[in-house]
Amino acid sequence: MRVRYEEEVRRSDAFREALAxxxxxxxxxxxxxxxxxRTEWARHVAPEKADREISGIRKQMKNAGKSVSGGM
Structure with missing residues (x-):
């Protein structure tokens, strides 16, 4: 009985960590x-700089998605 309880606690902890x-x-x-x-809104001021920033942010998002996809 105790082993089963400890196993459930481990699963619960792992789930909470993955959820967090x-x-x-x-x-x-x-x-x-x-x-x-924000950067798209600022395009009218400096379009080239805004495009570079947006590209960099999207690249970060793509990389972040790869690191999370296998986690849950």
């Missing part, structure tokens, strides 16, 4: 999307 990682990653992606919107 996913929540953090979602927050990071939301922040990056907000940065893209």
């Amino acid at each position: 990682d996913r929540v953090i990653q979602t927050a990071v992606i939301a922040h990056q999307k907000a940065e893209i919107l």
Whole structure:
């Protein structure tokens, strides 16, 4: 009985850790999307710089997605 309980606790802890990682990653992606919107709005001031920033942010998002996809 105790072994079963300990196994359930381990599973629960692993699930919570995976969920916390996913929540953090979602927050990071939301922040990056907000940065893209801000940068797109600033395009009228310096279009080339804005395009470079957007490209960099999207690349970060793509890399972040790869690191999370196998986690859950």
